[in-house]
Amino acid sequence: MSDEQIPSELRYTKDDEWVRVEGDEVVVGVTDFAQSQLGDIVFVELPAVGATTEAGAPFGTIESVKAVSDLFAPISGEILAVNEALTDKPELVNESCYGTGWLIRLRPSDRGQLAALLDAEAYRKSTESRAS
Amino acid sequence: MSELSRTPLFEIHRRLGARLVPFAGWEMPIQYSSILDEHAAVRERAGLFDVSHMGQIFFEGPDAVAAVDRLVSCDVASLGVGRARYGLLLNDAGGCVDDVIATRLGERELFLCVNASNIDKDRDWILHHATGDVRIEDRSPTTALLALQGPASARILTRFAGTELALPKRFGAARMSIAGLELIVSATGYTGSPGFELACASTDAERLFEGLLAAGAPEGILPVGLGARDTLRLEAGMALYGHELDDTTTPFEAGLERYVKDLARDFVGVEALRRIAGETPxxxxxxxxxxxxxxxxxxxxxxxxxxxxxxxxxxxxxxxxxxxxxxxxxxxxxxxxxxxxxxxxxxxxxxxxxxxxxxxxxxx
The missing domain is CATH 2.40.30.110 (Aminomethyltransferase beta-barrel domains)
Known part of the structure; x- marks a missing residue:
């Protein structure tokens, strides 16, 4: 059942978020495993640009038809942008979780936190123990 | 936590890739593909549900109609053979023990379709309150229930039968032999779309489920889980026991007055309803x-x-x-x-x- 995509160039959290480092900034989204477990995404609530995140603390919520889930920040930082397209098209998270369904762009306050994130192989192991 | 029960269709759900979750003590499919796709299939074409976790309690005997009429809030005395009606079982305070469908199959044979979470409570309550010459049997353990719902339901059932059928009209019900299977076909449902609920022996459930999926394939039928069942019934404004209804909810609070018969009649819970009928809930x-x-x-x-x-x-x-x-x-x-x-x-x-x-x- 682990046919979900886990791109090797990304970093991951146990809470099923991915992180892509782009120079001084990082982009954050939810993984293919997460969107597949959630099912049809119908609502995404994200913080305002300029707000700060704290590693491990909730920064927003994502809702499927049946359930509400918190989004946990992979690292601490300042929010530079949020994906406004998700307001009208939350289904982008299902359709393209690593692309047009991204969530937030951050400027990390402590780049050392990046080293604590999982690589693709470690994340795959964490999903295999939970696959339904 | 005790072990979850499984319906006779459990292996089929697994084969179809359903996501299975605990519900009312049962391990049930919440979705097969996508709740939104499954919902749309029922509104536009057809969907097939396994609702075998629900209960069926049968009443047979010379006093069967009178006994059920005394147990449920709706008028069963005037219910014709081959007709079904929604009603409530009420406790002495006028609260809802359960919401049920009462179906009259014959002159002296009826059954109540009850919620999975309430089967044991209902059976005890019924045995405690039943009167007259009537034999009461809980056939839930040996009965499977499928719901075929959506505008294409009648065409699919006909194709499955391989012959023209005299299908019951809305809130009608009949025993029918279809494709060699003995079924109770009721034109009822919990979606707000037209369709049928089909009760059969547990041992026939796989043949019926797979046969209907095959017959419905040209119509775009989908197997549908409890996730879409919930969004469908909510759009239809239908109550879900444990959410809108419980032992403390009265029919007047829940907006179910029209499923309560004349308060001059004698039925369980009527004294409480008489007391509160004149008050604002x-x-x-x-x-x-x-x-x-x-x-x-x-x-x-x-x-x-x-x-x-x-x-x-x-x-x-x-x-x-x-x-x-x-x-x-x-x-x-x-x-x-x-x-x-x-x-x-x-x-x-x-x-x-x-x-x-x-x-x-x-x-x-």
Missing amino acids: RRRLVGFELVERGIARADYEIVHEGSIVGRVTSGAPSPTLGKSIGLGYVPPALSAVGQALGIRIRGKDVAAQVVALPFLKPGR
Whole structure:
């Protein structure tokens, strides 16, 4: 059942978020495993640009038809942008979780936190123990 | 926690890739593909549900009609053979023990279809309150129940039979032999779309389920899980026991007065209803839609002018209407259509207004 995509160039959290480092900034989204477990995404609530995140603390919520889930920040930082397209098209998270369904762009306050994130192989192991 | 029960279709659900979850003590499919796709299939084409977790309690004997009439809130004495009616089992305080469908199969044979979570409670309650010459049998363990719902249902059932069928009309029911299977076919459902509920022996469930999926393939039928079943029934404004109804809810609070017969008649719970019939209930069930962005969920608080005035009992995005809808209890003074309310979502009050039920008008 682990046919979900886990791109090797990304970093991951146990809470099923991915992180892509782009120079001084990082982009954050939810993984293919997460969107597949959630099912049809119908609502995404994200913080305002300029707000700060704290590693491990909730920064927003994502809702499927049946359930509400918190989004946990992979690292601490300042929010530079949020994906406004998700307001009208939350289904982008299902359709393209690593692309047009991204969530937030951050400027990390402590780049050392990046080293604590999982690589693709470690994340795959964490999903295999939970696959339904 | 005790082990979960499985329906006779469990292996098929697994083969179809269903996501299985615990529900009312059963391991049931919540979705096969996508709740939104499954919902749309039922509204536009057809969907097939395994609802074998539900219970069937049979009544046979010279006093069967009188006995069931005394047990349920709706009028069963006037129910013709081959007809079904929605009703409530009420306790001595007028609260809902369960909501059921009573079906008259013959001159002296009826059955009640009851909620999975209430089978044991209902059976005990029925055995305690039943009167007269009637044999009562809980056939839930040996009966499977499938729901074929959606506008293409009759065509699919006919194709499965391989011959023209005299199918029951809405709220009709009949014993029928279809494709060699002995079925009780009821033109009932829990979706707000036309369709049938098909009861069969547990041992025939796989043949019936797979046969209907095959017969429905040209129509675009989908197997449908409990996730879409919940959004479908909510759009239809139908109560879910444990959410809108429980042992403390009266039919007057829940807006189910029309399923209560003349209070001059004798039935279990009527004394309590007579006492409270003239009073304004302390709360009333309303349907609401959000007028701002957000999704209301069960147990969220309903607010008015900053005060908590009630609680959401069910809420979801409505796939058919493209709005966020819900049901909940509020004081009668705040229950009129058009009333502005707020739904407290993660500490923020999101604007909502009371709307008429059902959310989805029949015929849509």
